[in-house]
Amino acid sequence: MTRGSTLPAHPLSPLSGCIAIPAQTRSSPTPLLDGFNTAPVDEAHRTLLTCLRSVSWARRIADHRPYPTLDALLAASDEAAYDLTWADLAEALTAETLPALPEDAYGAAHTALSAAHAAYEARFGHAFVISLAAVPPDERLDRVLEGIRSRLANDPEDERVVASEELRHLGRARLASRFRGTGP
Template identity: 65%
Template structure:
């Protein structure tokens, strides 16, 4: 038996709510707390949450970028204070952790905040080399130049964390002691 087609009739299939839909309708405080898991700046979280609803993820990411670009020096300091050393793969040798800890300590002593770097699109095998090279390279920056670089890395981290949260994609690791945001 073949199904018959009835002209002029279209079956309506209700759309399932998405994570973005849930974010758009969440209470403001809940949305801000979720955003603070992505970037630890109150001003950034308020600004992104206050401009809801977002029609799509790309619009949310664009708003996130814009708010990150507008961080004041105080906002940037607040966000940097909430960051820690990137997580490395479990199989990294102890000597690598020692080298990384020493490089991070030198960075923090010079700049007064944690080294931040977005590790999107890197394989676990490239992570350690990328982080060590990044710290060594950025140690040559003067403090103002490094604040600009760190602000860009924070923007990339926030974007990656939002993407991970809303799409289940991304690879921004920031804390060896806490699970990735949204997990």
């Protein structure tokens, strides 16, 4: 006994066998990114070192040019930052300084920040770094003071991880600012 199909035949659509491919939007590089992509390697290194003072990070990003979009450059920045050794991170940390206080900050804020930073450097042996890219300007002083105080309780190994993540964020934010035309 043979069994046939139990379902009625379904008529095929006239587009049967065609594949729908979504439209791909690809933003073109900005003039600043075009200039970076075509710059001599030493110029590209200098540009990158203004964003994060790690020679290996800058070399890795420059060596993988050209970048079709800013997002591709930022992804490369993240990847290069994740692969930094402790020596590379230490190199980058030596060039970092505390974020500038707002011009209208009162004297006690300067004193509190200086004391907190000195305690941090004494405990961990490097500058305190924190990315303030997403923090409104009027909240930055509080965020820095809160960050230093809370991170002083970290184990040195844990703080290394936090500091490296903050450096990654700083490098990314500085690159984005530079190549959007809003940075130095």
